Every structure is written in structure tokens, then in C-alpha cells.
Amino acid sequence: FTVKTQSPSAAMSSIAAVGESYQKFNPRAYLQNNYMPPRADFSSEDCVVPWKLRCLAEAFATGDIHGRTLIDIGSGPTIYQLLSACDHFEEIIATDYLEVNREVLRQWVRGEPDSFDWSPYIKHVCRIEGKGEQWKEKEQKLRGKLRQILPIDVHQPEPLGSQLCQPADALVSTFCLEAVSPDRLSFERALRNVTTLLQPRGHFLLIGALEESFYLAGEAKLSVVPVSEADVKEALSKNGYHIHDFRSYLMPPSLKIGVDDVSGVFFVHAQKQPVA
């Protein structure tokens, strides 16, 4: 019985390979695959996008998650994951590894005409939050709070380099860690690295893919480390988190459209335990 341990150099080369594969990532194709119909269908609560938005809205509706700054880890070219957060934080910091994604986010913040239309998402979140908020208000509020869009590499012990002045009050991350980690060990290390960005007792809302091994983004075919519910729970516990809520969504056959082999989506509301 031999334990397969990776030598540091082997781990480095597979992480370098991930970074190389992302050079072909096409944000427009990625948005088309995951954030347009059929996956973005707001007519049914059974659809995956409304399910994700409801998980986030309900977590923030508890009133337990608030503070000065929230960091979104591996934002990609999307902002939907911040719509319910923006009422509870003064500043929201978006991050991504690729300049093309950071530029897509900046275009949206600037309200450029050809940027991605998130209005169906904003209208849906205003509806399910039930505060009678006008969607244009929420759009402007988020634009006003999204003041920093920073480069990040979750495989670095200091993922934001020396840019971060102090740990954030909360973290959000959607579909990033498993999609940038070659294996479970590097997934756990990436979680350890991003945890340094969070205050003790800070909250972490994590959404990700279950048992996914690849996804497409235009020319790019990206590898994903398949993780199960148990893998995610174990990684969080190993990194000193208490899990308040864990939910899973089973991808219906109608949403298995060939852009990935994801079998489900998980949502976790976890809290970083203070070191005793």
C-alpha cells in the first residue's frame, strides 16, 4: 500500500499547467454557457441559477453576515454572486486570475453598453428579497461598492500578494477552487490560502461544482478536480471552519448541455473558527 504523494515540483508543474490552460479562457463563451438560458431560466425555482440566488439571498437574510469588506474569490466575469451581499458590506472586492475577466467586470461597473446584461438576475434577486427594492437601485448600489477588482492566485500563500491591507469580514467564492486545482490536495491548500484573507469568526459563502471533471469556455477546455459533498466538508473542517448550512442541487438532465460534466452544485455557509 503506497501513499501517492506529489513532490513539490510535480505539484508546481500541474498548477503551472492549470494557469497555462486558462490563457485560452473566453469570458463571453463562459457567460453564454452558464448564465444564459437554459441554465439561466428564471421561470422555475427548480432551475440552477434561481437555486444559487436563493441560497445566497437566504444566507444574507439571516442578518448574521455583515461588516466592512467582503472579498469575492475568483469572481470570473460574473457579478450575480454579489447581488445579495451588497446590502450588508461597505466595500466589495472582486478578484480574478485573468485580466480579461477583470476587464469584463470593470466594463460592467462602468455601465458600458456592450457589457453583459445582468438585469434579469438583479430583477429576480429584488423579487426574492422582497424588500421592494428597484432593480436599478440595486444595480447602482453594487456598482458603487465594487471599488476594487484585483488580481488573485489562490495557489499562493498570499493570494492577493501584498495588496491586502487587512483580512476581510466575509468571503464569497463561486465555482473557483475546484476549477483551478489539479487535485484534492491542492484544492485543500487553495482553501487554506484564501482563509488567510478572512478574519477569525468571518463568514465564507462557497458555491461549487460537484463531481465535475471538465468544462468548456470557448477554445479552452479546463480540467476540474471532481469533489463530493464529503470532500468539501472535510476540506472546510481541516481548515478550521464550522459549517452552518450545506445544500446540494442535483443537475437535471435538461441542464446537462455539454458545456461541462457537472453532476450537481453545492452551497456552503461556513464560519472561520477563532484559534483557541
Ligand SMILES: Nc1ncnc2c1ncn2[C@@H]1O[C@@H](CSCCNC[C@@H]2Cc3ccc([N+](=O)[O-])cc3CN2)[C@@H](O)[C@H]1O
Ligand atoms: N490560480 C487561480 N486563482 C484564482 N482564480 C483563478 C486561478 N486560475 C483561474 N482562476 C479563475 O477562476 C475561474 C473561475 S470560473 C470557474 C468555472 N467553474 C466551472 C463551471 C462553472 C459553472 C457555473 C454554473 C453552473 N451551473 O450549473 O449553474 C455550473 C458550472 C460548472 N462549470 C476563472 O475566472 C479563472 O480566471
